Amino acid sequence: MIRALSGQLLLGLINGSFYALLSLGLAIIFGLLEVVNFAHGAQYMMGAFLAWMGLTYLGVGYWWALLLVPAAVGLSGVAVERVLLRRLQGLDPLYGLLLTFGLALVIEGAFHQAYGNSGSSYPVPEALRGGFDLGFVYLPRYRAWVVLVSASVCFFSWFIIERTRLGAYLRAGTENRRLLQAFGVNVPFMFTVTYGFGAALAAFAGVMAAPVYQVNPLMGSSLIMVVFAVVVIGGMGSILGAILTGLGIGLVEGLTKFLYPPAASVVVFAIMALVLLFRPAGLFGRPR
Amino acid sequence: MNRWIATAVLAAALSAPALAADAAKGRISDDVVKIGVLTDMTGYYSDLAGPGSVEAAKMAVEDFGGTVLGKPIQVVSADHQLKADVASTVARKWIDEDKVDAIVDLVSSSTALAVMPVAAQKKRITLLSGPGTTAITGAQCTPYTVHYTYDNWALAHGTGGAVVKQGGDSWFFITADYVFGKSLESDTAAVVKAAGGKSLGDALYPSPGTTDFSSYLLQAQSSGAKIIGLANAGQDTINCIKQANEFGLTKSQNLAGLLVFISDVHALGLATAKGMYLTTAFYWDRDDASRKWAKRFFERTKRMPTMVQAGVASAVGHYLRAIQAAGTDDADAVMAKMREMPVNDFFAQGGRIGPDGLHRHAMYLAQVKSPEESKAPWDYYRIARIIPAAEAFPSAEEQKCPCAPTTLDAAKCPYLGK
Numbered sequence: 081m082i083r084a085l086s087g088q089l090l091l092g093l094i095n096g097s098f099y100a101l102l103s104l105g106l107a108i109i110f111g112l113l114e115v116v117n118f119a120h121g122a123q124y125m126m127g128a129f130l131a132w133m134g135l136t137y138l139g140v141g142y143w144w145a146l147l148l149v150p151a152a153v154g155l156s157g158v159a160v161e162r163v164l165l166r167r168l169q170g171l172d173p174l175y176g177l178l179l180t181f182g183l184a185l186v187i188e189g190a191f192h193q194a195y196g197n198s199g200s201s202y203p204v205p206e207a208l209r210g211g212f213d214l215g216f217v218y219l220p221r222y223r224a225w226v227v228l229v230s231a232s233v234c235f236f237s238w239f240i241i242e243r244t245r246l247g248a249y250l251r252a253g254t255e256n257r258r259l260l261q262a263f264g265v266n267v268p269f270m271f272t273v274t275y276g277f278g279a280a281l282a283a284f285a286g287v288m289a290a291p292v293y294q295v296n297p298l299m300g301s302s303l304i305m306v307v308f309a310v311v312v313i314g315g316m317g318s319i320l321g322a323i324l325t326g327l328g329i330g331l332v333e334g335l336t337k338f339l340y341p342p343a344a345s346v347v348v349f350a351i352m353a354l355v356l357l358f359r360p361a362g363l364f365g366r367p368r
Numbered sequence: 369m370n371r372w373i374a375t376a377v378l379a380a381a382l383s384a385p386a387l388a389a390d391a392a393k394g395r396i397s398d399d400v401v402k403i404g405v406l407t408d409m410t411g412y413y414s415d416l417a418g419p420g421s422v423e424a425a426k427m428a429v430e431d432f433g434g435t436v437l438g439k440p441i442q443v444v445s446a447d448h449q450l451k452a453d454v455a456s457t458v459a460r461k462w463i464d465e466d467k468v469d470a471i472v473d474l475v476s477s478s479t480a481l482a483v484m485p486v487a488a489q490k491k492r493i494t495l496l497s498g499p500g501t502t503a504i505t506g507a508q509c510t511p512y513t514v515h516y517t518y519d520n521w522a523l524a525h526g527t528g529g530a531v532v533k534q535g536g537d538s539w540f541f542i543t544a545d546y547v548f549g550k551s552l553e554s555d556t557a558a559v560v561k562a563a564g565g566k567s568l569g570d571a572l573y574p575s576p577g578t579t580d581f582s583s584y585l586l587q588a589q590s591s592g593a594k595i596i597g598l599a600n601a602g603q604d605t606i607n608c609i610k611q612a613n614e615f616g617l618t619k620s621q622n623l624a625g626l627l628v629f630i631s632d633v634h635a636l637g638l639a640t641a642k643g644m645y646l647t648t649a650f651y652w653d654r655d656d657a658s659r660k661w662a663k664r665f666f667e668r669t670k671r672m673p674t675m676v677q678a679g680v681a682s683a684v685g686h687y688l689r690a691i692q693a694a695g696t697d698d699a700d701a702v703m704a705k706m707r708e709m710p711v712n713d714f715f716a717q718g719g720r721i722g723p724d725g726l727h728r729h730a731m732y733l734a735q736v737k738s739p740e741e742s743k744a745p746w747d748y749y750r751i752a753r754i755i756p757a758a759e760a761f762p763s764a765e766e767q768k769c770p771c772a773p774t775t776l777d778a779a780k781c782p783y784l785g786k
Contacts, residue, residue, distance in 0.1 A: 084590055091582045198415040198602075198635035201610065211616060217586065220614045292614065293579050294606045294635065298412075302579055337583035342545055344583075345574040 087217035088338040089331060094223045096330020097230035098285060102303065103310040103322040104237055105281035111254045111317035112274045115165060115176035120307070121300030122184040123279045126153050127286020128295045129191060132202050142205040142291070149287050150280040157279025161272045184301070191297040199296025208291075226288055233284065234323045241319050250274065254317060309352045315365020325363060395696035396439040398467040403429070403684060406458060406483065407473040407498070409447035412576065412602045416629040417475035417498050420669050420677040425472060427665065428684035436691050444468065452482035459483045463490050469697055470495060470687055473680055477501040477548055481508055488512045488783045491699040495687060497679035500548060500627065502555075502762065505726040509769035510783050512699055513725045514706060517679030518649045520548075521762045522731050523626050524555035526647030526755055529563055530733045531595055531624050537565035539624075540593035542584045542608060544575035544600035552626050553599040568593045575600065581608045585615055594621060601627045606636055613640050629674045633736055633748050642738040647731055650675040650715055651749050654732070657714040672746040682715035683727075719757070724769035731760035 102124060109117045130149045134140035140148065160183065168175045204222050211220040241247035252260045253270060261267045286300075293299055310329050314321030329348055336347045355363060405425050407417045422445040429441045444466065448455035455474070462468035463486070471487055474480040475498030487494045488510035496504060497517040504515045539560050543549045550572075557567040568591045571584040585608070588596045596617065598608050605625055612618055625632075628646040652662030652672050661681070665673045673681075690705035691697050711719030711729065719729035734749035742748065764772055770780035778784055 084586070087586050087590075088583055091580075091586065094582070095580055192410060192414075196415045197410075197412060198606070198631050200635060201637045201640060203639075204614070218589075218616050220616070222614065292611070294603065294610060296603065296635075298603075299579065302577055334583060341584070342572055342574060345577050 083216040085335075085338055088334045090214075090217055090219065090334075092331040092334020092337075093327065094227055094330070095333060096327035097227045098289065098303075098326075099307060099310050099330055100234055100323045100326030101230045101285040101288070102282060102307045103314065103326045104234055104319065105278040105285075106307060106311050107314065107317055107319055107322035108237070108241070108281070109275055109278035110311070111319070112250060112257075113161075113165070113176075113271055114173055115168075115180065115275075116173065116308075117275075117278065118177055118181035118304070119160070119183045119187070120180075120278075120282050121304030122187040123153055123157065123282035123300075124286040124289070124303065125191065125297060125300035126156075126187065127283030128202070128290040128293075128299060129195075129286075129297075130283070131287045131290045132200055132295045135202065136200075142287075145287050146284070150284040153283030153286075154276040154280030158272055158276040160279075161275040165275065166268070166271075188297050188301065195297065197296060197298065199294045199299070202290040202295050204291040222291055226292070229288065230285075233281075237281075238319055238323065306348050309348045313348075313352050313355045313362060315362025318362065318364040321362060321364025395698070396437055396691075397469070397697055399439055400467065401436055401439060401441045401688070401691065401697055402466065402468045402470075403441065403443050403687075404459075404462045404466075404468040404471045405443060405445040405473050405680070406448050406455060406462075406471050406479070407445070408450050408475050409445075411450050413450070413475045413498070415631045415635075415671075416602070416674045417473055417676045417680075420665075420671065420673065421473045421475075421497070421680045423668055424665065424673065424677045424681035425684050427661075427668070428681040428688070432685060432688045436688050436697075437695065441688065448474075448479045450476050450479065452478045455479035456482040456486050459486045463487065463492050468492070469699075470684075472496075472683060473498055473676070475499060475676060477504070480504060484508070484510050484513050485782075493687065493699050493702065495680075495683040497683055498676045501551060502767070505722075505724040505769055506767045507770070507780075509724055509767070509771050509781075511725075511771045511781070512703060512783070514683065514703075514721055514727060515725055516683040516727045517675055518647075518731065519726065519761070520552050520555050522649075522755075522760050523647050524552065524559050526731050526733050526760065527624055527626055527645055528556040528559035528597075530647075530753060531622075531645055532560055532563040532565040536595040536622060536624070537563075538593045539565060539567045539595045539597050540588045540591040541567065541570035541597045541599050542581065542588060543570050543572050544604055545572040546575060548601070549575065549599045553597070556597055556599065556626055570599075575604055578604065579607055581611050582615060584608075585612055585617055589615070589617055589621070595624050596621055598623060598625045602632070606632055609636055609644070610640055618643075629676070630672060630746070630748060631674050634671075634746070638737060638739045638742055638748065641736045644736045645752070646734055646736070647755070648675050648734055648749070649729070649731055650678040651732055651734060651751060652678075653747065653749070654751065661714040666746075678715050682711065682713055685713055686711050722764045723772035723774050724764045724767045725772075726761055726764070726767065728757040728761045730757055731755040 131145040134145050208222045257267050310325050314325035337344045405422045407421045408414050409418050425443045446458045470493040472495040474496050477499040480496050480499035494513045496515050500520040502519050502521050541553045543553045571587045598605050625646050633641045690702045694701040694705040707721045716729035721727050732751050733753040735752045768775050770777035
């Protein structure tokens with residue numbers, strides 16, 4: 081009983097790492113741009129697909145993909161912000177949501193057209209094959225790596241935003257962008273970089289996920305709903321909230337899968353409803 | 369006098385063929401035979417059915433020569449998006465406005481069960497290749513349905529029976545929590561039990577929407593069962609198999625995919641899928657006829673056909689031959705001919721369509737090859753056993769179809785006497 085429970089909790093922690101990585105990017109984008117980035121799932125999918133394409137067509141391995149793919153998707157994010165999102169500034173946030181949602185459909189449609197829906201398999205890199213027998217569960221080496229990397233990326237992002245000068249500008253922009261602009265900070269440039277960074281984080285999560293899940297055009301849309309719920313529970317725009325809630329939701333899901341599996345996909349939304357009832361700004365958010 | 373007789377004979381001789389041709393013309397409604405392929409064009413099943421099914425139907429029409437009884441044959445297609453209401457709306461429009469004579473494919477059981485009564489009420493034929501539920505030729509059967517390629521019973525008996533025989537007598541199921549998954553699990557569990565094995569439990573998971581199966585795999589592992597039965601399809605099956613490998617389950621336990629298509633094996637790769645048993649109605653590399661047809665399909669689509677796509681082509685061919693033999697496209701006459709004539713083509717040899725509408729033909733128990741055994745692209749299966757038709761499918765008596773003459777229950781079959 082205890083063995084099984086601790087196994088499920090560990091798996092929950094691994095899934096939570098993915099949630100944290102994805103919701104972090106969403107929270108950063110929403111915090112500064114006030115755009116609900118519905119293309120996040122598609123950018124995650126692009127990350128996994130580019131990694132697969134790199135390996136299949138160009139022989140670019142996992143480690144390089146981890147570096148190059150987020151950069152490429154980040155650049156595409158920069159282009160999206162410059163060409164499209166910028167025009168929607170000052171309009172109702174609903175427009176940004178519609179634009180990114182449409183963008184997600186177009187990207188997913190294009191990949192579907194080219195590669196079909198069954199998707200393709202991405203092998204686990206040589207150095208990360210095998211696993212550890214912890215007694216209560218067999219922990220694949222790759223999953224341990226996911227937890228490790230996700231934790232460091234989350235810490236790194238948190239550190240930049242909360243402890244550096246650049247982060248201070250970002251936070252100031254979240255509070256009052258007009259005032260910040262009055263101090264001579266190039267806010268539009270910051271917007272562009274932030275959106276690009278958010279997209280790159282999504283792609284990074286995509287590369288991390290490629291060896292675990294089947295790489296297919298719909299992989300993002302099945303995950304993105306949960307990630308949105310995580311951001312809402314954590315408090316829209318709260319960086320620390322996104323990270324901690326991501327991990328927490330992973331654990332709660334793991335627990336539910338152990339106690340009553342059919343409820344596993346609902347439990348996140350039940351928590352979201354409760355949080356919205358009693359703390360509308362989210363667990364870590366401040367009312368605006 | 370002699371001259372008069374000669375003229376009369378000549379006139380009769382000249383007009384007779386014309387009269388006969390006129391009569392034949394009158395027997396094809398609307399002067400065209402229209403076949404509608406209603407399938408999942410973009411969703412989860414679009415690789416195993418979808419555009420490939422449309423192409424397969426077109427190939428069958430071309431092979432037949434493009435015309436039947438002197439009238440052209442047309443293929444139209446639409447996307448039912450896996451939604452029962454969309455499927456029945458399209459079917460209604462096709463029949464009422466577009467003069468469609470037969471609807472084929474209908475992958476996923478819910479769309480099939482929604483379209484069958486619509487078509488049967490209006491005396492149109494449905495040729496199903498893709499849905500699995502046994503209700504199609506059981507409680508919810510119609511006189512105008514042919515269930516062509518496979519059903520859940522065949523999958524459960526093919527894979528379940530064979531695996532138990534080879535020593536896999538304790539099972540744990542990972543099951544998609546909806547009608548299809550649950551019925552597949554209960555069918556298989558019954559077969560396992562009848563063969564002397566036992567089911568140790570199951571994990572029901574929400575579908576669609578689950579991508580991480582590690583929790584359920586962990587439960588399967590701690591159950592200690594020798595066999596993990598995957599009562600699901602498509603993406604879910606692919607992710608289950610992939611993650612079972614990752615968590616090292618395949619070292620001590622064996623997987624049994626209850627519904628696996630060649631498109632799934634292609635997506636997984638042999639290194640991951642090797643050794644797995646599965647039941648299929650068609651494998652391209654079986655004999656000369658199947659190879660020849662599959663290679664033509666490959667040239668057009670760049671993929672080898674799944675059993676669903678091959679089934680669509682074979683069903684359309686059989687339907688057209690039945691029209692030819694009946695001399696009309698009237699649904700009652702064509703159904704009678706389809707039941708009367710055996711299916712002998714690249715797909716099936718000696719296949720028979722029963723009074724309940726189930727096409728009974730041989731099925732194949734296949735084992736996925738390892739990368740070393742595979743000699744060429746798409747060289748994926750070793751046929752472990754040919755399951756004869758009588759063993760592969762349930763008998764018409766077991767099915768209890770209320771519309772079948774042998775198990776008639778007129779009160780439960782609303783399509784009779786129209």
